[in-house]
Amino acid sequence: MDCYLDYNAEAPIKPAVCDAMRDAMAQVGNPSSVHGYGRQARRAVERAREQVAALTAAQPGDVIFTSSGTEANNLALKGTGRGRLLISAIEHDSVLGSATDASILPVDGDGLVNLAALEAALAEDQTPALVSLMLANNETGVIQPIAEAARIAHAHGALLHCDAVQAPGRLSIDRAQLGADLLSLSAHKMGGPQGIGALILGDGVEIEAQLAGGRQETGRRAGSENMSGIVGFGVAAELAEDDLADVARIASLRDRIEAEISALGGGLIGNRVPRLCNTACIAMPTMPSETQVMGFDLAGVAVSAGSACSSGKVGPSHVLKAMDIDRGLASRAVRISLGWRTSVGDVVRVIDVWTDLRSQGCGGSAGHEV
C-alpha cells in the first residue's frame, strides 16, 4: 500500500464523513425551498453549522459556508471594507493574492511574525486596518502568536483575520480566545470533503458578500448551499476534536522521522519554535526538492515540496525565503505531513526512502543537481 504523507495538502476523507455525505447525497432538496424536502436539507445544513461553530467555540450564526478556504480568505480580505491591510510574508497564496496592496510584515528565522513591526506599522498610520495572520503555516507548521497579535491589532482599532486552515485536529481553536475577528477554515484539510470551507465572524463583525445573487448565508454568500459538502464538513469538524486526543501519537511519529533523518544529515526547518504536531520540513544534503519528491513518488511515498497550490511552480517557497533560510538549503527542502491514518509503518518507510535518496544524492549523480 502507498504511503501518504501530504496531509497539509489534503487529508484523506474519514469514513464517517463519507457515510454522512452519501446519505446526504441520497436526499433531494434545495435548502432554500420551503417544502418538506427543502426543510429537511435546511436542517442538515444548520446542524452542520452548529458542528463547525463548535470546533472554534463560535456561534452557529457566525459561520458563513464558502466553497473553500481560499474563498473564505478572499471574502475576509475583500469584504470588511478596511482600507489598509497588513499581512505576514508567509501567508497562503490566497491571502497574498487577495491583498496585493498590503503592507508585508516580516518573520524571523524561525518563521514567527515580528510583532514589533506589526505594532509600529499600526502606530504610524491610523487608517482602519485589517491584519491577516495564519494560525499555523502550511509548509513549516510554525504556530503564530495570534492572541498577542490580536491584542496589538485591537489596541489600534484594527481587525484581525486568522487563516486557521491547517489547525483543526492539530490544535484546539477558540476563536474568541485567539481574538480573531474573522477566521477561515477548510474541510478537506481535516478529513472532510473538498469544495467546502467557512469564514467565521466575531461579534459584531460585518462582511460584504463578494458573490451577488440569492440571500443564502444570511446575505453574506450567494449560491445554493452545497448541502452534502456542508454535512461532510460538519462531521469532519466534530471528528477533528477527537483528533486532538491523537496529537501526542502524531507528534511522536513526526519526532521520530526528524530524529532519524537529522542523524543522517537532514536539516530541520522551523523546529525550534512551537509548531503543529504533524509537520516536518526537512532539507536533504545535495538533492533538490523536485528530484526528491519524484524519488519519493517512485518509491510510493507521497510528500511535497511546498504547498499543493503552487506545486507546479519552480523555485524555493516564499515561506522559506521570508524566513531567510539559506537558498541552497531551501531548494532542498521537502514537507512531510502526517495525519489520522499515519502508522509506524509509514514512518519507517519514509525514513528508508529518505535514506536511499540521500545515498543516491551522495553517489555523485551530479546530473540531478539543478
Add this chain to the structure above:
Amino acid sequence: MSLTVLRQASANIKLPIYLDYQATTPLDPRALEAMMPYLTEHFGNPHSSTHVFGSTSADAVERAREQVASLIGADPREIIFTSGATEANNLALKGVAAFEYEHHKGRRNRVITVVTEHKCVIETCKHLGRDGLEIVTLPVNDRGFVDLGELADVMNDETLLVSVMGVNNETGVIQPLAEIGALCREYGAHLHSDCAQAVGKIPLDVNAMNIDLMSISSHKVYGPKGVGALYMRRRPRVRLLPMTDGGGQERGMRSGTVPTPSCVGFGEACAIAEAEMESDNERLAALRDRLLEGITASVEGVSLNGDRTRRIPGNLNLSFTGVGGEQLVEALSDLAVSTGSACNSASVEPSYVLMAMGMGSERADASIRFGIGRFTTEAEIDYAIQTVAEQLSRLRGEK
C-alpha cells in the same frame, strides 16, 4: 379514482412527491457511484503534482472537464470549474467588465440583460451598474420571450456583453440563443448565457449558437451540489479577470482546490445527460402533457404561464384563479412544488418573472411551478393530478 383509493393503490409513492426539479435535481445514482472512489481511496488533492495521489485526482478532474465540455460542444480547455452557477455568473459578468476596464479603459460600457434573468445575474448587473457600467434591461413578452428587434435596437458598438439565460427557471421558456448569438457577433459583443436550467435539457452548441460564456450548474442536471462551471470561449478568446485570488488553479481564472469527487459526479451527470437527453425529454413531455391535461380536465380556471411549445418538457407553471399562492402551496402539501425560484421562496412577493410577462399580481401570486424530471413516475403524476383537483375544489368550495 379518489385520492384515498389512489393512496392505497400506490403505496410505493413517497410523499410528498418531489416536483421541484428546477430548484434542484436528485443526484443520479450513477453519478454517485462514479464519485465514490474519489470520496474514499482516491482522496488526493488534484493540485499535488508531486505524487500519484495528486495525479490520480487530476486525471479524474480532466476527464470530468471533457464530459462537461462535450455536452455543450466546447473544448475541455474552455471549462472552468466553479462552486456553482451563481459563482459562474458572477465571474463571467464581473470578470469581463473588470478586464475591459483594466485593458480598454471601459471603451465598451453597455451590458444588456433581460428582466426575467436569475436573481444572481440581476444582482450582479446592479453591482456593475454601481461601478459605472450602463445596464440595459430588456422586457419580455407575455409568453416570456425577449424580442429580437428590441435587442437589436439597443445593441451598439459600445455593447460589451449581452447576458440572456437559456431556459427560465420559473417558466421553462427557452430563449432564442442562436439568434441572439448571431446579433452579438455582428456588434462584437460577448454573449453570456446562464444555462443552469438549459444544460442537459435542450441541445446546446456554443459554436453554433455563438455563445462566448456559459454558466452551468451541476445540481440542476442530476449531479452533486457545490460545483458548476463557466464555459469561456478560446477562439476568439474571451478575456476576464478572476475574482478569487490564490493558488491560480483553473488556468488562473479561479483559485481554490478543485473538488475532485464533485467534478467527477458533475462530469458523469453531463455524460448521462448527453446520452439520455432525447429519451428523457420524450418521456418528460408525455408526463408533462398528462399532468397538464389531467389538471385542466378536472379543474376550472387554470392557465399556463409561458409559451406553450418553446419550453423544456420538465416544467409546467400554472396559475389557478381565485386562490392565493401560499394557500395553494399549503393545500398541496403532498406535493413538493414551489411558487417561484428556491432562492426567493422565503419571500412572499409574487414572482417578478411572471409579473414581467404582464401578469397581474393576483395571477402571478396564484401560480405553482411543477418541475418534473428523470425520476418522476406516471403514478406520481396521476397522484398529483388528483391532489390538485381535490384541493382546488376544497379551496374554492370554502369560499
